[in-house]
Amino acid sequence: MIYRLLIVLGFLFTNFLAYCQTDSLQIDSTSLYPLWQVAEPTRAALLSAAVPGLGQIHNRKLWYIEIPIIYGTGAILGYVISQNHKRYVEFRDALLYTLDNNDLTVPDYKFLGYDTDRLLEVRDRYRRERDYYIILSAVAYLLNIAEAATVAHLKTFDVSDDLNVRLEPFVDKNQFNATSVGVSLKFYIQPKKYVSY
Secondary structure: OHHHHHHHHHHHHHHHHHHOOOOOOOOOHHHOOOHHHOOHHHHHHHHHHHOOOHHHHHHOOOHHHHHHHHHHHHHHHHHHHHHHHHHHHHHHHHHHHHHOOOOOOOOOHHHOOOOHHHHHHHHHHHHHHHHHHHHHHHHHHHHHHHHHHHHHHHOOEOOOOOOEEEEEEEEEEOOOOOEEEEEEEEEEOOEOOOOOO
């Protein structure tokens, strides 16, 4: 969690520096670009990066459905990761107890039926599954950010029934200088002005 916060703060600081235009002798206060005036998709993405689900709440589009999905996915993945890690540690320790050649080391009784190769195989399987679910958690986290940014971006486009559609003639030359003629169907989608809440 601390790493996410540091990444977001670093991103905000870099945005701040990118929009600050300063002279070598004086600072022009009109050239500073406030961080809270970033574009809506960027703001939603930053909010979701800081706290998963916060960008969805900011977008106000089905957030009451998306928030339980986001945190339910996180809880399930966290539980599976912790269980695989716990089993990995158990088999790793059992393998170390088996290989240490110390008569005083007594491995857990539930691992007495396993030979060294089987312990190694099961240990590696649990480590592989744990790592796989960690990667899956990172993908889910990035999808949360991408979804918030996409919904915020699509809020500015007009999706009403009065979209402009035109049939236009189409003329094209290919690589052999042959001309092809046809009809093209073009959709003109005009972005609507965003109204701030």
